Amino acid sequence: MTSTASTAPPGLLVFQPKPDRPPPLQTVGVVGWLRNNLFNGWYNSLLTILILLLLVKVVPPLFSWALFDAVWTGGRDACTAGNDGACWVFVADKFRVLMVGMYPAEHLTRPILAGILFVVLSALSIFRLFSARKLVLLWVVGTAGCFWLINGGWGLTVVDQSLWGGLMLSLGLAVIGIMVSIPLGILLALGRYSQLSVIRALCVGIIEPIRGVPLITILFMASVMLPLFLPVGMEINNMLRVQIGIILFSAAYMAEVVRGGLQAIPAGQYDAAKSLGLNYWKTTVLVVLPQALRHVIPSMINRCIALFKDTSLVIIVGLLDFLGMTRASIQDPNWLGFDAEAYVFCAFVYWVICFSMSRYGRSLERQGGNE
Amino acid sequence: MYLLQLGVVAGIMWMGYRLFSNTQANLEARNIASGFGFFSVEAGLPISNTLLPYSPADTYGYAFLMGVLNTLYVSALGVLLATLLGVLVGVARVSSNWLVAKLAEVYVETLRNVPLLLTLFFFYTVVLAGLPGPRASLRFLGHCFLNNRGLYLPRPLFQSGFGLVAAALALAIVGVVFFSRWAESHRQKTGTVLPTFRIGLVVIVGLPAAVFFLLGSPLKWEYAVLKGFNFRGGIVLRPEFSALMTGLVLYTAAFIGENVRSGIQSVPKGQMDAAKSFGVGKGVIMRRIILPQALRVIIPATTNDYTSLVKNSSLAVAIGYPDMVSVGGTIIGQNDQAIEIIGLWMAVYLAINLIISLVMNIINSRVQLVE
Numbered sequence: 001m002t003s004t005a006s007t008a009p010p011g012l013l014v015f016q017p018k019p020d021r022p023p024p025l026q027t028v029g030v031v032g033w034l035r036n037n038l039f040n041g042w043y044n045s046l047l048t049i050l051i052l053l054l055l056v057k058v059v060p061p062l063f064s065w066a067l068f069d070a071v072w073t074g075g076r077d078a079c080t081a082g083n084d085g086a087c088w089v090f091v092a093d094k095f096r097v098l099m100v101g102m103y104p105a106e107h108l109t110r111p112i113l114a115g116i117l118f119v120v121l122s123a124l125s126i127f128r129l130f131s132a133r134k135l136v137l138l139w140v141v142g143t144a145g146c147f148w149l150i151n152g153g154w155g156l157t158v159v160d161q162s163l164w165g166g167l168m169l170s171l172g173l174a175v176i177g178i179m180v181s182i183p184l185g186i187l188l189a190l191g192r193y194s195q196l197s198v199i200r201a202l203c204v205g206i207i208e209p210i211r212g213v214p215l216i217t218i219l220f221m222a223s224v225m226l227p228l229f230l231p232v233g234m235e236i237n238n239m240l241r242v243q244i245g246i247i248l249f250s251a252a253y254m255a256e257v258v259r260g261g262l263q264a265i266p267a268g269q270y271d272a273a274k275s276l277g278l279n280y281w282k283t284t285v286l287v288v289l290p291q292a293l294r295h296v297i298p299s300m301i302n303r304c305i306a307l308f309k310d311t312s313l314v315i316i317v318g319l320l321d322f323l324g325m326t327r328a329s330i331q332d333p334n335w336l337g338f339d340a341e342a343y344v345f346c347a348f349v350y351w352v353i354c355f356s357m358s359r360y361g362r363s364l365e366r367q368g369g370n371e
Numbered sequence: 372m373y374l375l376q377l378g379v380v381a382g383i384m385w386m387g388y389r390l391f392s393n394t395q396a397n398l399e400a401r402n403i404a405s406g407f408g409f410f411s412v413e414a415g416l417p418i419s420n421t422l423l424p425y426s427p428a429d430t431y432g433y434a435f436l437m438g439v440l441n442t443l444y445v446s447a448l449g450v451l452l453a454t455l456l457g458v459l460v461g462v463a464r465v466s467s468n469w470l471v472a473k474l475a476e477v478y479v480e481t482l483r484n485v486p487l488l489l490t491l492f493f494f495y496t497v498v499l500a501g502l503p504g505p506r507a508s509l510r511f512l513g514h515c516f517l518n519n520r521g522l523y524l525p526r527p528l529f530q531s532g533f534g535l536v537a538a539a540l541a542l543a544i545v546g547v548v549f550f551s552r553w554a555e556s557h558r559q560k561t562g563t564v565l566p567t568f569r570i571g572l573v574v575i576v577g578l579p580a581a582v583f584f585l586l587g588s589p590l591k592w593e594y595a596v597l598k599g600f601n602f603r604g605g606i607v608l609r610p611e612f613s614a615l616m617t618g619l620v621l622y623t624a625a626f627i628g629e630n631v632r633s634g635i636q637s638v639p640k641g642q643m644d645a646a647k648s649f650g651v652g653k654g655v656i657m658r659r660i661i662l663p664q665a666l667r668v669i670i671p672a673t674t675n676d677y678t679s680l681v682k683n684s685s686l687a688v689a690i691g692y693p694d695m696v697s698v699g700g701t702i703i704g705q706n707d708q709a710i711e712i713i714g715l716w717m718a719v720y721l722a723i724n725l726i727i728s729l730v731m732n733i734i735n736s737r738v739q740l741v742e
Binding site: 037038040044047048051052195196197198199202209212213214215216217220221224225227228229230231232305309310312313315316323327330339340343346347350351354355358 | 372375376379380383389390393394396397398400467468469470471474480481483484485486487488489490492493496497500501678682683685686688689696700703709710713716717720721724725
């Protein structure tokens with residue numbers, strides 16, 4: 001107050017702000033974060049403490065089972081020596097079967113090459129090194145190449161399809177399923193939007209019944225009923241029948257996804273195309289589809305993830321895909337009692353593939369599909 | 372254009388004719404009867420879980436009906452439980468408690484990115500088969516037992532007079548519905564808010580409870596008891612059923628949880644702030660402002676998840692729970708009448724899904740904006 005008195009005329013009070021107080025410790029830094037996010041109110045504090053107790057009880061045993069106490073090296077005997085941890089040796093021993101099924105050992109380089117090709121294609125798509133159109137072309141050529149490598153022919157020994165299996169089969173069914181069902185789904189969706197009532201009815205008649213029933217019944221139909229529909233004496237092997245079932249099933253869902261995109265196109269676009277004198281196909285291919293597909297890329301990726309997960313159902317009609325091979329290896333009399341390891345590994349692989357696909361889809365979504 | 376449509380119609384008819392004649396020829400060549408005559412033949416197939424009394428001496432038609440009932444039962448219970456858990460997960464996803472939100476996210480991302488079939492196998496062969504035997508059962512809540520043969524619960528035995536308790540409950544519910552309608556119109560007229568929820572709770576719990584105790588507790592329990600190597604009496608939930616239910620509910624709840632999350636997040640933050648600045652209470656904000664707007668997003672997406680739950684219940688066939696697909700599959704194996712059984716499957720699934728869409732559309736039309 002003394003300084004005020006010296007500068008201001010006597011008797012006049014001048015407002016003198018005090019210096020700002022520092023922010024309370026409880027809203028900044030680690031303590032503040034903890035208070036805001038874990039201990040805001042008695043209810044949340046109680047919840048936090050309960051969850052922490054639960055985590056302390058569950059997480060360390062899980063880690064010691066999966067990592068610290070686990071057996072990573074050695075043979076069958078290493079796992080029986082009174083160990084509490086997981087036996088990853090089992091997975092290592094069955095690795096080849098899990099990946100490629102009963103594929104003959106002398107031709108093993110071929111699925112490996114196909115796998116490398118697949119990984120390269122995926123990497124090219126993830127890092128978007130090419131334009132969308134080139135990528136589609138690359139995938140078509142690449143998948144055909146993979147099929148040739150695995151199946152044989154044109155100079156390579158043909159490997160019978162009953163020997164295919166494991167993750168290779170799951171991915172194969174999914175990739176071919178996706179690549180055929182997307183164009184088919186687009187056609188079905190366009191048909192549903194067609195001016196011609198017969199075609200519209202036909203497309204609705206295909207899409208709705210398929211979407212209304214489980215994939216299992218479609219697979220049963222493909223494997224039990226389809227042979228009855230073919231001319232007497234004509235046969236299609238089981239794998240192709242199942243693949244056809246998967247394609248039809250997926251196409252119906254893709255059609256619904258594409259329909260969502262078609263609905264988002266403003267009517268002015270059609271009018272503009274018409275006033276430029278474009279016919280139906282030119283309008284569709286040059287104006288409508290490029291915009292519609294851009295809208296639906298995220299949902300299409302979701303459908304791809306669902307399709308990949310759905311391929312696991314083929315074990316019900318007798319194909320041994322990744323999950324099927326996992327189940328088969330559990331039943332090996334030399335390796336009984338490692339169900340948990342097998343399923344955890346299988347789930348982990350499915351999870352990594354599906355999760356990265358969904359992250360990729362989300363990154364496309366954030367970009368607004370600028371491809 | 373008409374020519375094209377005529378051509379399509381002719382093509383479909385020709386294909387239909389070819390299919391029909393091929394099928395006829397194939398059925399004759401394989402000596403398979405057609406028609407539903409086999410439905411009145413004695414089935415001779417044992418079914419482990421049925422809702423109504425069943426013996427292998429019953430007909431195929433009755434056996435298939437048991438499967439249909441099981442499918443309906445699993446679907447209905449699954450929809451109910453998945454909704455409850457899904458809402459919980461969705462609310463946890465947007466919780467202000469960081470730990471709760473993260474835990475819910477881990478749950479959703481794990482379950483969504485692994486095939487349901489794998490989850491089912493995991494619960495069936497690792498979790499439930501890993502439980503102790505009947506003699507070392509886990510005992511909880513007094514008279515409930517859990518072991519690798521199933522979950523044993525006490526069975527309620529309704530004594531005479533329990534009907535009155537049920538009637539009291541029904542009366543209480545009807546009364547509360549009318550009371551809440553009156554309370555709402557009263558609020559709109561006068562602005563006084565009555566504690567409808569609390570009064571309703573007291574009436575719905577209190578009235579039946581009063582009747583129950585006045586009549587001298589007309590309810591007894593039949594407990595499961597260990598006799599020899601296994602439990603007798605009580606209600607038994609077999610591992611097949613428990614595994615199917617757990618898997619279906621956990622899987623679907625992850626999807627419903629995501630719908631609930633995106634629904635809540637779709638309500639602009641300003642709505643909450645505006646309501647708060649008017650001094651509206653927290654519960655009322657949730658019930659009257661956030662929820663009605665969130666439901667517009669939640670319900671259409673959840674309808675899809677309900678229908679996929681019904682379709683996914685067909686995975687029961689993989690773990691041996693006798694649903695419609697499992698029983699039907701056995702019948703196909705016995706008499707090769709695939710066309711009839713697959714046709715019935717499709718009809719039943721389509722019917723269930725139509726009913727779900729119908730009910731959900733009615734609910735949806737009530738929550739959508741009236742313009």
